[in-house]
Amino acid sequence: MNLKSPGDRTSRPLTDYPRPSVAVDTALLTLDADHRLVVLQVRRNSGRGWALPGTFLHKGERLADAVNRSLQTKANVRGLRPHQLQVFDDPARDDRGWVLSVAHIEVVRADQLASRFTETTRLMPVEQPGRLPYDHADIIVQAVEHIRARYADDPDPDRLLGEEFTLRELRLAHEAVIGESLQRDSFRRAMEPKLVATGATTTGGRGRPAELFRRADG
Amino acid sequence: MNLKSPGDRTSRPLTDYPRPSVAVDTALLTLDADHRLVVLQVRRNSGRGWALPGTFLHKGERLADAVNRSLQTKANVRGLRPHQLQVFDDPARDDRGWVLSVAHIEVVRADQLASRFTETTRLMPVEQPGRLPYDHADIIVQAVEHIRARYADDPDPDRLLGEEFTLRELRLAHEAVIGESLQRDSFRRAMEPKLVATGATTTGGRGRPAELFRRADG
DNA sequence: TAAATAGTGTCTCTCAGACACTATGTC
């Protein structure tokens, strides 16, 4: 074998090297109306059942662009900032041939899913995602681990909420993400240093109006 | 465009989809004799300078196998458990063509590098890795972040040390990884619950002999 | 008024950080 490494610039044409197909699959997470962390699934084109949205990488395309294209095409959803989770590289994982799949996570506000296809998409709780093909169940598990780590210390870093929110809304979002309830007062004291008050308050709610906050970073 | 998603089983042949070349590049980390965290580099085959070891993925090969093959071939080092860091997917990152590179980290004991090629490999401190091509400087930064997170709570999870070690050896290894010095007593109290004493002690050292410990997990 | 939610005071427990002491080896 005389293959040169990618770190070496040789005149050997790249077409000499074997090339796998490359796909992307995405766990798109959001919160539903009941403050549950849910994952977007799309109806499979052929055969029954549901799967995570995915697509093959086009020539010269970035992975993140392929992710957003698959979300647009399959679910009519505009994504924003997908993050890579892991490459699934088992040569036998797809019986049609040699396909690498790059799993991604994307997190969006619920209202960004308002336009989604109602017939061919569904939102399922991450803990009971239903039956899924390939490595899609693993991808969801990894996505949940990923977002839980991110939500451990910082206020809604992935913007499940808008730019302004009450501490109650923030806490409910964090409880949905990490899957357990949080102490109201401890949570406030932990988050308040990383927030800035807007001065405005809620109105029309049932109890005492709450202050509105913004993330301190911006 | 009528490309089917990877989640759909169609009869369309996979050869219809564009295929990038896929490479792996590895930041292999270890500790040198001065208890510094260092990264393995190999002399580039063509042109001057040094790079992280890498190779193109062979047909049907797993990414981890490609990583270990590149370490064996380029540095005469047997790796063990590479972990993925990130896919670099800029279509213009390699001017020879469309090449995706999957960055990896591998962590080994110093004695596993005893057999390495002395002329064509070198070990450089992770903080001053020298001039490197492509995204290799980024890969080192990511590898260091990765291993620092892993060493925050657990005793030498990546086995930079052997199976038995003193708390001094463990602390020096952790200091090298995280890049700052640690409190001797606090470190002991944090780690001891995650260790089991072997009953044996060191001998021949300069001060009081130290107890030998093993990781509690196994 | 009651009910609901927001915000805060305060106690306790744990733990990291720091310092100092004791213990046990080599030279």
Added chain:
DNA sequence: GACATAGTGTCTGAGAGACACTATTTA
């Protein structure tokens, strides 16, 4: 003995968890 390193007791300050209290709104 001096010196070096291992191991531990203990004080302090910060912060999480828990509870209870006050504050401000709607119905």
